[in-house]
Amino acid sequence: MNLEEIKSQIEANVPGCQLEIIPNGSPSGQHSLLVDTDHAFAVASFLRESASPRFDYCSNATGIDWPLKEVSTKVKTKKIVDGVEKEVDEVVKTQTGGYLEVVYHLFSVEQREGPLVLRMRTQDRAEGVHLPSLTPIWRSAEFQEREIFDLYGVLFDGHPDLRRLLMWEEFQDFPMRRDYVDPDDYEYEPTAHDDVLKRAQAHQSTEGGL
Amino acid sequence: MDEQLKSELRRQGVVATSLQELYNWGRKSSLWPLNFGLACCAIEMIATTMARYDLARFGAEVFRPSPRQADLMIVAGTVTKKMAPQVVRLYNQMPEPKYVISMGACAISGGPFKQGYNVLKGIDRYIPVDVYIPGCPPRPEALIDAFMMLQKKIDEQYLTGPNRPRHLNAEMASEFIVPEFGAHDLVPTKNVGVWEVPLVNISLAGKNESGRD
Amino acid sequence: MSTLTDSSVDILSNPSSDHYAGDLLEVSMGPQHPSTHGVFRMNVTLDGEQVVKLKPVFGYLHRNHEKIAETESYLGCMPYTDRLDYICSITNNWAYALAVEKLAGIQVPERAEYLRVITGELTRLQNHAGLIGFLMQDMGASGTPLMYAFREREKILDLFEALTGARMMCNYMRFGGCRVDLPSGWMQQAQKVVDEFPRFLDEFERLLMTNEILMARTQGVGVVTTGQAINSGMSGPMARASGVNYDLRKVDKYGIYDRFSFRVPLGDKGDVYDRYMLRVLEMRESIEILKQAMRDLPSGPIMDPNTKIRGFRPKAGEAYGRIEAPKGELGFYLISDGTPNPYRFRVRPPSLINLTLLEQMCIGQNVADIVIILGSVDIVLGEVDR
Numbered sequence: 155m156n157l158e159e160i161k162s163q164i165e166a167n168v169p170g171c172q173l174e175i176i177p178n179g180s181p182s183g184q185h186s187l188l189v190d191t192d193h194a195f196a197v198a199s200f201l202r203e204s205a206s207p208r209f210d211y212c213s214n215a216t217g218i219d220w221p222l223k224e225v226s227t228k229v230k231t232k233k234i235v236d237g238v239e240k241e242v243d244e245v246v247k248t249q250t251g252g253y254l255e256v257v258y259h260l261f262s263v264e265q266r267e268g269p270l271v272l273r274m275r276t277q278d279r280a281e282g283v284h285l286p287s288l289t290p291i292w293r294s295a296e297f298q299e300r301e302i303f304d305l306y307g308v309l310f311d312g313h314p315d316l317r318r319l320l321m322w323e324e325f326q327d328f329p330m331r332r333d334y335v336d337p338d339d340y341e342y343e344p345t346a347h348d349d350v351l352k353r354a355q356a357h358q359s360t361e362g363g364l
Numbered sequence: 365m366d367e368q369l370k371s372e373l374r375r376q377g378v379v380a381t382s383l384q385e386l387y388n389w390g391r392k393s394s395l396w397p398l399n400f401g402l403a404c405c406a407i408e409m410i411a412t413t414m415a416r417y418d419l420a421r422f423g424a425e426v427f428r429p430s431p432r433q434a435d436l437m438i439v440a441g442t443v444t445k446k447m448a449p450q451v452v453r454l455y456n457q458m459p460e461p462k463y464v465i466s467m468g469a470c471a472i473s474g475g476p477f478k479q480g481y482n483v484l485k486g487i488d489r490y491i492p493v494d495v496y497i498p499g500c501p502p503r504p505e506a507l508i509d510a511f512m513m514l515q516k517k518i519d520e521q522y523l524t525g526p527n528r529p530r531h532l533n534a535e536m537a538s539e540f541i542v543p544e545f546g547a548h549d550l551v552p553t554k555n556v557g558v559w560e561v562p563l564v565n566i567s568l569a570g571k572n573e574s575g576r577d
Numbered sequence: 578m579s580t581l582t583d584s585s586v587d588i589l590s591n592p593s594s595d596h597y598a599g600d601l602l603e604v605s606m607g608p609q610h611p612s613t614h615g616v617f618r619m620n621v622t623l624d625g626e627q628v629v630k631l632k633p634v635f636g637y638l639h640r641n642h643e644k645i646a647e648t649e650s651y652l653g654c655m656p657y658t659d660r661l662d663y664i665c666s667i668t669n670n671w672a673y674a675l676a677v678e679k680l681a682g683i684q685v686p687e688r689a690e691y692l693r694v695i696t697g698e699l700t701r702l703q704n705h706a707g708l709i710g711f712l713m714q715d716m717g718a719s720g721t722p723l724m725y726a727f728r729e730r731e732k733i734l735d736l737f738e739a740l741t742g743a744r745m746m747c748n749y750m751r752f753g754g755c756r757v758d759l760p761s762g763w764m765q766q767a768q769k770v771v772d773e774f775p776r777f778l779d780e781f782e783r784l785l786m787t788n789e790i791l792m793a794r795t796q797g798v799g800v801v802t803t804g805q806a807i808n809s810g811m812s813g814p815m816a817r818a819s820g821v822n823y824d825l826r827k828v829d830k831y832g833i834y835d836r837f838s839f840r841v842p843l844g845d846k847g848d849v850y851d852r853y854m855l856r857v858l859e860m861r862e863s864i865e866i867l868k869q870a871m872r873d874l875p876s877g878p879i880m881d882p883n884t885k886i887r888g889f890r891p892k893a894g895e896a897y898g899r900i901e902a903p904k905g906e907l908g909f910y911l912i913s914d915g916t917p918n919p920y921r922f923r924v925r926p927p928s929l930i931n932l933t934l935l936e937q938m939c940i941g942q943n944v945a946d947i948v949i950i951l952g953s954v955d956i957v958l959g960e961v962d963r
Contacts, residue, residue, distance in 0.1 A: 180894025180913065181682030210807050211823075214897065214925040216910050259897055259910070259925075263807050263823050269897055294810020294930050297635075320636035320962060321482065322446050326547040329481050330644060336481040337549035341561045342473075350479075399611050403638055403959055404663035404745060406615070414727040429611040447616055447637040450608050476657065479648065480641030501745055 155207070155267045157185050163205055168196045176273065186257065186271035194274050195286045195312075198258075201272075202291050207265035212292035214259040217302035219331045220251035221279065254279055254308050258288065258295070276308060279331070287313035305330035384523045391435075391461065392423070392518040395511075398434035398458065399427040402441025405468035408501040409440045417504035422511055431457040436514070438507075439493075442470035442477055443484045445550050449542050455491045456539040460531030463518075465510055466493045469500045476500065489554040491540055601629060604944075608637045612715050612948045615958030619935075619947065626943045631936040635929070638962040646922035651677055651752070651889050654922060658909075659746040661924060662960040664707060665700045667737070668902045670750035675831060676898030676909035677752045681891035683884055688877040689754035690833045694870045695767070696740070696749060697900075698863040702774065703733040704903035705856040705863075708955055709781055712853060715952045716794060722784070729777050732770050739763055752889070753881030764871065771867050774860075782857050785850075795850040799938040799950035802847060809933040813905025815954060818855045819847035825901035836873075837866045849953040890917050904928055904955050924963050928956040 161173050164187075171193035176186045189197050201209045226245050233242045254276045261268030276283045287310035289295045299310045300319040307328035310316055318325065327334055340346075340353040365380060373380055381389075401409055413419045413427065428434040431454045443451055455464070466487055469475035474485035487493065494517060497510045521529045530536045540558060543550040602623045608616040616637035622630035642661065646654045658673045659666040671693055678685065685693075710726025734744045739760055741747040749756050785791060801811070806819040816823060824841045826834040842858035844851030893915045899908035905927025912921035931954050939947050 178894045178896075179892050180680045180896055181892075182679040182894065182896035184895065184897060186895075212810060213812075213899070213906060214908055214910060214923070216921070216923045218912065218921050257910070259908070263821060266828050271897070292810065293805075293808050293933055296809075296933055297929055318636075320446075320639040322545040322636070324545045324547060329641075334481070336479075337553070339485055339549070339553050341554075342485075400609060402616055403640075404660055407664060407745065411727060411731070414731075415724045416728070416731050442638065442640050444637060444639055446639065447608060450637075454609060476660070477640045477645065479645055481644065482636075482639045482641055503744070 155270070157187065157270075160205065160270065161187060164197055164200060167200050167204070168193055171197055173197075184269060184271055186273050188273045188275070191274055191276075191285055194272075195288070195291070198272070198288050198291045201260065201270070207262035207267045209260040209262050209268070209270055211261045211263045211268075212258055212288070212294045213261050213269070214257075215288075215295045215298035215302065216257045216259075217306040217308060217330065218255040218257065219279070219306060220253055220255060221332050222252035223250050224248070225250050252278055254283060254306050256285055256299075256302060256308060260292075283307055284309045284311055286311055287316075289313050304328075307331070385519075387523060388519050388521060392515040394423045394425075395436045395463070395514070395518075396434050397424050397427050397436045397438050398431055398454070399429045400437055400439065400454070402439070402443065402447065403468075403470065405440035405471070405501045408504055409438060409467065409507060412504035412507045417508065419508065419511065422508065422515070424511070431455075432459065434458055435461060436463050436465065438465045438467050439471040439487045440467040442468075442475060443487045444482045445484050446482060446545075448484045448487075448490065448550060449544065451487060452490045452540060452542045456542070460538050461529060462531075462538075463495075463514060464491055464493045465495045465497065465507075465514060467497045467499075467507060467510070468502060469498060472496050472498065484550075486559075489559045490543060491555075492558055600624060606947070612952070614711070614951065614956055617951075617956065617958055617961070619951075621939075621944070621947065623944060626945075628939045628942055628944065628947060631939050631947070633932060633935055635962055638958040640959070640963065642924060642963045643922050646919055648918060650917045651891070651919060652886070654919065655750070656746065656748050658924075659748055660959055661926075661963060662902065662904060662907070662928070662957045663745060664957055665704045665903050666745055666747045667696045667700045667749050668900060669907065670748065671697055672898060672900045672902065672907045673909050674750040674752055675900060676896055676911050677891070679898045680894065680896035680911050680913055681752065681889075683753045684881055685754055685832075686878050686881060687833075687875050689879045691870050691874045692755050692759070692879065693750065693832055694834070694837070695867060695874070696737070696747075696755075698867045698870070699733050699736065699767070699770075701863050701903045702860055702867075703730045705860050706730055706777070708856060708952075709785075709853060712949070712952050713784075715948050716791065722781075725777070725780070729774065732773075736763065736767055736770060739766070751880060751884075751886075753884035754879045758879050764874075767867075768871060771864055771871070774864055778857060778860055778864075785854060785857060792850065794946075794949060795853065795953075796848055797846075798849045798942060798946050799953060800846060800848045801934055801938060805934060805937075806847070810930040811905070811934070812927055812931070813901065813903070814852055814855050814859060815905060815931045817841065818844035818851040820845055825899060825906060829899070831898075831900060837869045839863075839865050849949055852953040852955075888917065890915060895921075899925065902927060904957065904960065905931055907960075924960070926960045926963060928954070928958075928960045929962075932956060932961065 157175055172190040174188040176188050178185045224247050226247050228243045229246045230241050231244045232239055256274045258272040260270040274285050285308055287299055299313055302308050303316055304318040304320050341357045343350050343354040346354045370380055466472050471487050474483050477483045478485055495510045495514050497506050499506055530538055540555055604621045606619045606621055608618045618634040620632045621628055642657055658669040661669045706726045706729050710723035713722035714720055737747055738744050741749045801819045803820040806816045806821050820843055822843055839862045842855050844855050891913045893913055895912040897908055897910045899906050907927055908925035910923040911919050914920040938950050
């Protein structure tokens with residue numbers, strides 16, 4: 155299964171879509187296809203109905219949190235130093251992340267092909283967290299998208315029943331996000347170290363040795 | 365009464381006992397557990413009731429599905445915060461005398477999942493526990509050992525006096541507050557009447573023995 | 578056939594109406610229930626005895642595997658995978674080891690592959706045996722067939738205990754092989770267990786094929802068609818009972834499964850009876866695989882000698898590894914960012930996704946059938962809720 159070939163198939167059949175192949179650094183060779191949110195539903199529809207091979211089985215839907223991170227890389231640039239042009243190492247700071255991502259693993263049962271990894275990204279991690287739901291196309295995404303909503307806070311437009319799956323209804327936070335602070339029941343920690351030690355000590359000082 | 369005289373009489377077909385012994389013998393030999401398995405330890409609990417490790421010969425013949433008919437609750441498995449109100453509610457619905465065995469590391473203190481945001485760090489935060497069985501999961505023999513320990517504990521309970529058990533003492537509470545779902549955690553996070561934090565914290569290196577500054 | 582009354586049709590078509598649903602009964606087959614296979618809750622709306630609506634409620638055993646894994650090392654997550662599908666711990670370990678081996682490009686030696694197949698198929702045997710015992714109990718046989726199934730299961734658990742040290746949480750696989758080699762005498766004992774197993778299977782198969790009550794209660798109940806099964810992500814015995822010819826041992830050929838000759842049974846109606854019959858037939862095929870694997874087991878190392886145990890940091894990237902677990906397709910999606918802890922540890926739970934069509938299967942059936950349908954889906958709450 156050639157990812158380039160599938161990409162060109164989709165581009166030919168779904169006009170206006172923007173696809174990007176994200177390479178995979180590991181030896182697994184499972185490169186992924188990033189789809190823009192406006193055409194994601196049409197792309198998914200095409201993949202299930204008329205692509206070759208037809209991807210009729212959506213195996214897995216995952217949510218990932220990429221908080222905003224500053225990455226410094228050393229770049230060689232030409233600069234004029236003391237009147238002479240030299241190649242100097244300059245530190246360039248770029249920002250990566252700042253979005254939530256949803257990854258789908260698609261397989262073709264009839265042609266025994268796969269996996270095709272499809273990715274969608276939200277705009278940011280605060281208000282712009284809407285993504286199209288692929289549940290009308292692959293029903294297997296129903297519970298998994300609910301779980302991504304529950305644990306990450308991604309709102310899926312078009313999902314038939316978007317409510318929390320694993321946590322209780324009154325729960326307010328999105329626990330799987332990287333900046334989640336878990337509730338404070340660290341009163342008794344027999345082998346505490348690092349962060350847990352700090353939290354246990356905080357308990358002991360506020361509660362006066364309770 | 366002298367033990368030798370007792371056994372001599374028994375051999376002749378005369379049983380001499382006290383009301384307390386008889387009462388406790390009846391209760392300990394027919395402890396009916398509540399059909400309450402939460403997670404992996406439940407499978408070992410089921411294996412204990414199967415033909416190889418037969419718990420029925422200890423009196424736990426029938427596992428009752430309804431809490432109103434059970435007198436032992438074996439909390440087998442991780443108690444999550446979502447499940448905790450149901451556990452406490454079931455405990456409240458059991459009639460006295462009732463006992464709790466906390467089976468497995470998860471029910472004792474949260475176990476391997478202690479760091480989880482949805483895991484309750486031990487069921488003894490809300491209800492009083494009689495026997496703790498460590499293990500992940502504890503072997504069926506360990507559950508039988510715990511059962512026998514509970515039977516010994518019941519055997520030693522008095523009928524009268526200040527140390528009498530809860531079901532004979534009208535002043536002691538037998539129902540405990542059911543936690544509710546809050547926005548970030550259960551409300552209340554623990555029942556201070558039931559759970560006292562152990563004072564000694566051995567890992568706070570550099571501090572004095574009590575573990576406090 | 579279901580005959581819905583007018584009021585229930587009204588409720589279904591107009592869910593926000595103020596119509597007082599006097600004829601419908603809402604029952605919570607709550608988390609504590611003798612037959613929900615764990616802490617699983619279903620809010621069922623009944624019209625007399627027939628099911629009109631069913632909403633499952635999950636999360637009562639949500640133990641935060643995925644969050645905890647982000648703070649543990651890769652090898653430190655291995656014991657946690659034991660506790661996902663707690664009845665089949667070895668296949669969980671295998672799926673995770675496979676995913677990490679894909680992520681880091683690790684090879685597994687021959688003997689380790691054979692040991693993986695042997696222990697994996699033994700796990701499948703004890704899972705399916707226990708499941709059929711639980712089916713009988715759900716149908717009211719009050720524990721005796723379950724005792725027979727658990728008797729066989731105990732024999733296999735004894736083998737696991739001799740090999741790995743634990744009955745249930747075996748923690749047997751490592752990245753690049755297995756943790757420990759066979760003790761002396763294990764192979765003979767395993768041979769004996771595998772030789773005696775078909776007799777137990779004959780007993781159970783006779784029960785399934787000739788018992789009137791069982792046949793009347795399970796045939797035509799909880800039907801799922803082939804197209805519905807694929808679209809709703811069903812995998813494993815659930816999908817194959819509906820006619821989907823997709824067994825990962827034949828499709829992905831992970832490990833050394835392409836060396837064994839075994840058949841893949843398929844159902845044609847997709848009802849509860851097909852699912853159980855299929856599992857009995859799968860047990861027979863597992864015995865075939867076991868015989869071949871035990872005959873051909875080579876000698877050699879059980880771990881890849883180049884694998885790093887300490888300071889294991891795979892290159893940044895991601896991998897999705899999946900196996901044919903006894904419950905279905907168990908997959909692990911791992912994202913590494915070059916640190917010793919996984920950045921994202923995702924478990925693809927077969928039990929949760931097989932439950933997608935639970936409501937559809939149960940509507941129109943009686944309350945008693947919900948229990949049987951749920952039993953045939955073969956869920957384990959540790960995997961559903963993770």
